[in-house]
Amino acid sequence: MPAGPSANLELFGSLDAPGGAAPGAQTRMGRQAWILRGLALPVTDALLRGVDEVLRQAPLRHMLTPGGRRMSVALTNCGALGWTSDEHGYRYTRTDPLSGNPWPAMPAAFAELARLAAQRAGFAGFEPDACLLNRYEPGSRLSLHQDRNERDMDAPIVSVSLGMAAVFLFGGHARTDPAQRHPLFHGDVAVWGGVDRLRYHGVLPVKDRPHPVLGSRRINFTLRKAG
Numbered sequence: 059m060p061a062g063p064s065a066n067l068e069l070f071g072s073l074d075a076p077g078g079a080a081p082g083a084q085t086r087m088g089r090q091a092w093i094l095r096g097l098a099l100p101v102t103d104a105l106l107r108g109v110d111e112v113l114r115q116a117p118l119r120h121m122l123t124p125g126g127r128r129m130s131v132a133l134t135n136c137g138a139l140g141w142t143s144d145e146h147g148y149r150y151t152r153t154d155p156l157s158g159n160p161w162p163a164m165p166a167a168f169a170e171l172a173r174l175a176a177q178r179a180g181f182a183g184f185e186p187d188a189c190l191l192n193r194y195e196p197g198s199r200l201s202l203h204q205d206r207n208e209r210d211m212d213a214p215i216v217s218v219s220l221g222m223a224a225v226f227l228f229g230g231h232a233r234t235d236p237a238q239r240h241p242l243f244h245g246d247v248a249v250w251g252g253v254d255r256l257r258y259h260g261v262l263p264v265k266d267r268p269h270p271v272l273g274s275r276r277i278n279f280t281l282r283k284a285g
């Protein structure tokens with residue numbers, strides 16, 4: 059398990075930390091929910107190559123919510139299972155509805171980082187079979203939601219942030235519970251599972267603070283065990 063509160067770096071709501079929070083620091087969001095600061099930094103080149111590979115095969119698209127609204131976040135998937143949304147609801151599919159092809163393979167660097175992050179957060183043996191890749195532009199947001207389309211609630215969610223910083227909302231088990239606000243920076247990895255697996259979470263509208271490598275974009279990918 060990560061170290062206790064002394065390693066906890068709180069920057070509630072602040073994006074004004076040039077270069078992000080101290081790599082190696084750990085922000086505790088809940089009993090079994092952590093932000094592992096900068097864990098992805100040593101492998102960002104491999105991750106970004108992986109992102110390019112996935113996007114070539116399965117381009118980003120804006121999906122519709124079951125309520126018929128167009129999501130401001132553009133998304134795609136890799137791995138055996140991919141998360142999709144349309145006016146009929148949310149579900150995991152084995153093929154990309156745009157092409158009819160299987161989702162692109164999960165880049166090895168994604169799975170390796172996910173295993174490391176999960177293990178650091180106390181979830182040894184995590185084997186993701188689904189990876190949802192989100193692209194945020196200035197103004198993109200993700201409203202509070204629970205990740206509950208996965209079959210196995212014992213496996214955690216591992217969420218990797220690249221590019222522009224954003225404010226992550228981490229709420230409770232009811233939509234109306236107050237939400238913590240944590241900045242997520244390039245290279246940060248959030249992990250939540252166990253008693254915190256079903257906590258509501260979301261992302262505030264992203265501000266345009268261009269990142270040196272990714273410009274006015276934030277790429278986030280979440281690894282899950284969906285099947």
Ligand code: SIN
Pocket residue numbers: 190192200217226242259260261278280
């Ligand atoms: C998600 O909830 O799937 C993504 C969260 C994020 O973009 O940080």
Ligand code: FE2
Pocket residue numbers: 203204205259
């Ligand atoms: Fe989510």
